Amino acid sequence: MNVRVLYFGAIHDRVTKVRSEMVTLESGATVSDLLQQLNVAHPGLNKVRSHVRIAVNESIVEISEALNEGDDVALIPPVAGG
Template identity: 30%
Template sequence: MLEGDLILFGCLSDFELQLGKRWSSVEATLTIETLVLGFLERAPEMSEIVSSPFFKVAVNNRVEPQSFVLNDGDTVALLPPVTGG
């Protein structure tokens, strides 16, 4: 069992009800890509946001690629396309 904190930023914070504040998996190995696919099953309305080339995921305050393998206790942040400036 893998689990950790989940932080949602920007418009993705609207999906906190479906996704909660923790991520978890019964798989022994879990990539960011697989984790996000699981989130999409619970919140399909997110699909347009997470399919954007500007969507990013940070693990322990570092942006990581979709192939990144998560460790137990990692803090995952979902970062939708930014809108600052």
């Protein structure tokens, strides 16, 4: 199955250098499986993983969440403001 991964903020700027990419996964894959695959393609993700929120189709999810064909998965870094 294919999912689209979207990278925001520092993840895009410092780690991936891309805004989005299509990723092919085995049927029944979870967010955790996706993150493992992304860590191979973008080794710097592992360093920021504990600070990143994951959204699937605009809803924040746990890493055990199952993915489906065509899902949009966003990696969202912490946001500071004031």
